[in-house]
Amino acid sequence: MSGNGDKVVLKSCFDCVKSIESVYTGGCVAINKDESRLFTTCNEDIEVLDLSTGAKVAELKGDTEIITSFAVKPDGTHLVAASRSQLITIWDLSTFKTVRSFKAHDAPIITMDIDQTSTLVATGSADSTVKVWDIDRGYCTHNFKGHGGLITSVKFHPSKDKLCLVSSSDDGIIRVWNLKTGKCESVLESHVSVVRSIDFTQDDEGQHMITAGRDKVINVWNWKRKSLVRTIPVYETIEAAGLLAAGTEIGFGNKNTRVIYSGGENGTLRLWDMDSGEELFVQTKELNAKHAFVSVLYLPQAQNLVAVTNDQNLLFYGVTKRLERERQIVGYNEEIIDMAYVGRDQRYLAVATNTEQLRVYNTSDLNCELAYGHKDIILCLSVHSGCSIMATGSKDNMAMVWVVNMSAPANRRVTCVATALGHTKAVGAVCLAQGAGCPFMITGSEDRTVKMWDLSPLRAIIDNPESAVAAISESGPIKLRSLYTFQAHDKDINSICVAPSDTIFATGSQDKTAKVWDVATGKPLGTLQGHRRGVWNVAFSPVDRVIATTSADRTVKLWSLSDFGCLKTLEGHTNSVLCVEFLTKGTQLMTTGSDGLIKLWNIKDAECVLTLDKHENKIWTLAKQQSEEFVATGGADSTIYIWKDTTQDEIERLHKEDAKLLEQQQALDNFLAAKDYRNAILLTLSLDQPHRLLNIFRDVMTAAEHRHALSSEDSADADDQDAKRAIMGTHAVDEVIGTLASDQLERLLGYVRNWNTNGKFAHIAQAALYCILTQYTSKDILALPSAKDLIAAVQPYSERHFSRFDGLLTDSFIIDYTLHAMDSVHPAGMEALTIGDSDSDGEL
Incomplete structure (x- = not known):
């Protein structure tokens, strides 16, 4: 609201300035190597988010099948994704466009990994095979067979010289593949259930490997001998495990401790000493938290562990801060049930x-x-x-x-x-x-x-x-x-609101009534009866003794707190009205409904002045800032929209447009006074004032006719001869019409079509039409965007006078740009313009 003094300016315009939407609905999550972008699975698509703000950068549209796995090149240039359609799609992350797609396996791809050189991608599938692909060229370099179940994890060895790939399947078997020989060089059989994670130490070029899975253990392996060094029992199903960077200060153990992190069904992160198997730290589970971790990502630069929960949240924990939660990104909100602005600045x-x-x-x-x-x-x-x-x-x-x-x-x-x-x-x-x-x-x-x-x-x-x-x-x-x-009621209570004075409160119920109560004693003061269905929401006016109620009967009612009678009923929603708020010092209402609409009402005249339609389902809740600069809406479509009051901006814009229009009108008057027809006609077209242009043409043509009558006895007057030869009365006007831009020409043809339906103006329309046809080619006119609408009908005029347009039509028809049906051309229009022989001029 804006105003001077006590003046109230009614709101009339709200613009959506921000939205909070679903960005993760379960599945794969990845972060690029420089930790600037977050990639999440959202239904059949992949969302690209700015990691620092959580804002959406781009959306990679899938092939309508659910994404099963994806990975990002270490160099950050491409993303490789797989879906249930068994296709691999490669995306260019500079343009967010598809580079290529190809079929990879006979069953969905479950897991993938890209090597350190950003050249190869390994894919593990439910068809029990592991394949290696050249990303840039799009062909298969290796096809490894040997696993007896679906592939659950793949990981390239970090050494560029060894060219080894490790894979695991749901039977707990781990296989080591040599890419140089194309053969399996080791089979590791220590796990008894699904292996979910494989990682290597970086400080000794991958001389140790850890594996973890749902058999509740973490295994440490000597890579060179392919032998088991130790087994660490963790007593929970592990969904993710890995190694922190060497020398990371975690506050536990000595600086040289090699630390394993793990997360799983308990929903807590745990740290382990890889060399001793000792548990270094375990988080305290948050009160009443029910989530489990389905994945954990390690960010070495930010020193964060990002835990992905089964309820689609991403929790950021500080590695050097005793794993305290530093930040959250909510992936999926389900239904938005209620909202309110909080914080001292209400941000x-x-x-x-x-x-x-x-x-x-x-x-x-x-x-x-x-x-x-x-x-x-x-x-x-x-x-x-x-x-x-x-x-x-x-x-x-x-x-x-x-x-x-x-x-x-x-x-x-x-x-x-x-x-x-x-x-x-x-x-x-x-x-x-x-x-x-x-x-x-x-x-x-x-x-x-x-x-x-x-x-x-x-x-x-x-x-x-x-x-x-x-x-x-x-x-x-x-x-x-x-x-x-x-x-208080005979059915469920849907809403409670306390009056600004804190002396009374109101309740709304499914029993079709709202009731007003005394705060001090709880005694009833009055019942608001009149709704035909349940009452969803109640709200007190901030200034008047008035209460508003919304109902499933599609109405909003205003009630007097003096006698509890209904003052007004507002109708306009096509389904249940779910929420209401007073705005603009109690002079307006904003409502939301099951029809997905937001409506703004002026209470004085019960008029709906604005309808906002952006939600795709019922809108359960509406929240406003105390300043009323922003309001937020949320509902069953899992999306929150934030709307800004732009009424003052709109008022200022309209004032500027009015001032500009006045300036242009004055300029037009000046042009006409100076007989500057070129600028006058161009300005009239830009202002879209067909009647003003018609008057200009009529005045010019009338003046020409008057001069022609006066000079008929003296045909030697050159100026009068020029006026006679000019189609529109003066060559200046003819020249303007002959040099119009395409959009101006299109607008003028539209005016001509309308003028020609009126006998008073038909002769002017036909003169303008003739002026156009004699100065523009058929290609010029057919190139206009609305040419088909303007060329709506044809008429057998005199073919020889328009022979240059023969290519447009067949037989003896020529273009007529006047009406959709020439039958409606006013007869005066045909008679007013006479086209003479080729050796004579047109005569008005």
Whole structure:
């Protein structure tokens, strides 16, 4: 909103400036060698992301089949991908275009690796074969057979001289292939289950190899002798393991310790001493976190381990910081259920999805903070006006209060400080008081009851959110006490909203009613009846004693808090209206619906002034900044769109256009006064003012006719003879028409077509048409983009006068650019323009 003083400027324009979409839906993940780009599998495509910001750089479109594996060349120039179609596709990462595709195996490719020279790619398939391909030339150099099951892992030896490839299959057998001889030189049979990872030491040119798998052990091998050195029992299914760079400072053991990292079904990273088999460190699993690790990537430059979880998140842990979580990239959000802006500058967006994690996005760089605490899906959230205190409700029958401090170190930015346990079913609605100190919280549940919770024990934390972590770390979250409980509705409670004064609150329910209650006592004050289906959302006006409700009956209703009567009903959505917010000092509403539409309403006249259509499914939630500069929407399409209020920009643009138009109109008047017909006609065409151009032509032709009548007795006047010979009354106008640009000519022909339908203007239209036909070739006219529309009909005029256009048509027809049907040409138009013999001039 913008304005001077108390003036309210109604919003009328919102532009989508950012989106938070799915970037990873499970499968392969890779990072290029210089650690600048992240590559993820997203359904049938591969997303290319900027690793520092998480922003999408490009999308590599697949062949409509799911991507099964891919790898990036160490030199970063190409990406090799395989899909269920059994095709290998090579992408140029400078242009993000396909270089070539070819069929590789008789079954899907499960794993692949590219050698250090970026020349060869090894592919392991479900057909039990391993093949090696020349990437740039696209042909197979080796075809290794011998495994008895599907190939689960392949890895090139790091030495350029040895030219060896190691592969494993689901029976636990590891084979070493010599690329020079094309034969298997060793078979290693120590694992008893699927081998998921193979890696080599770099400090001794690969003299040791580690292998890890689902048999819950890590094996260390002497590469030269192909013998087992030791087995490290890890007591969990391992999905990823590898070696840290030699000399990495991890804070455990001595500097020369060679460290193995591992991750698997427990969802924690563990570090091991390769030489002794001792466990150096294990992460503490986060509260109520249910994820497992399906892959772990090592970034030696950033000293990060990137754990890929089975719930499609990428967690970045600092190797030198005791494996503390530094950053997260959320790959997939499922349905967006609820959202709210948080943080003192409101750059962050708290999001509830179909998971037990609370997600807080930085809208500047799309990095995401994950907060664990709930045991089941979070259904709703509410933020205090100070934007540092937040409440959530979940299917675990519990509500939680959180402190948000985004300036704190990573992993301490969102802290659960209190829990509210008492409902017997899922908590589907929650609202915090908005006044100073945030004294209470209201919750509503599927058990149809409403509870008020005393937040006074949190006063010290609420007044000083920075102290939350220290205050809670020792004792744990505070258990809140409810002040009253009552049954509010006959069906599920969908929404709760506390009035700005904190004295009353409203509830909306599936029982088709909304009710207003006294905060202090919990007693009912009134019932809002009138919706024909369940009420999805309730919201109080920030300035008036008015409440808005949305319903599955496709309407929005405004109610008076004085007598609880319906003031207005807004209709326009084609399906359930799910969410509503007051904007612009209570003079406007924004709503979202199951029809995927966002609508902006002026309350005074109940008019919908803007409809935004970008979502592909129902929009469950709408969040606004307190400044109302940005609003965010999210829904069942798993996408969050951020919209910016560009009303003021649009107003300024229109003002500039109006000022420019006034200047052009003045310039046009000046041109006409000076009889500068060239600039006058060109400016009129650019302004798209056909009536003004018609008047110019009419004035010029009328003046010419008048001069012709006056000079008829004196035919020796050269000027009058020139005027007589000019088609449009003066050679200056004829010359302008004969030198128009193609877009200007196209526009003029469109005007002529319309003028010719009116008997008053038909003679001017025919004169202009004749002027065009005598100065442009058939190729010029046929080259116009809308030539087919303009050449819509033909008429047997006098063929000999248009013989130069014979090539356009057959028989005795010539082009007519006037109408889609010549039958509608006004008769006066035919009579007004007489085309004489070849040795005479046209006469008006």
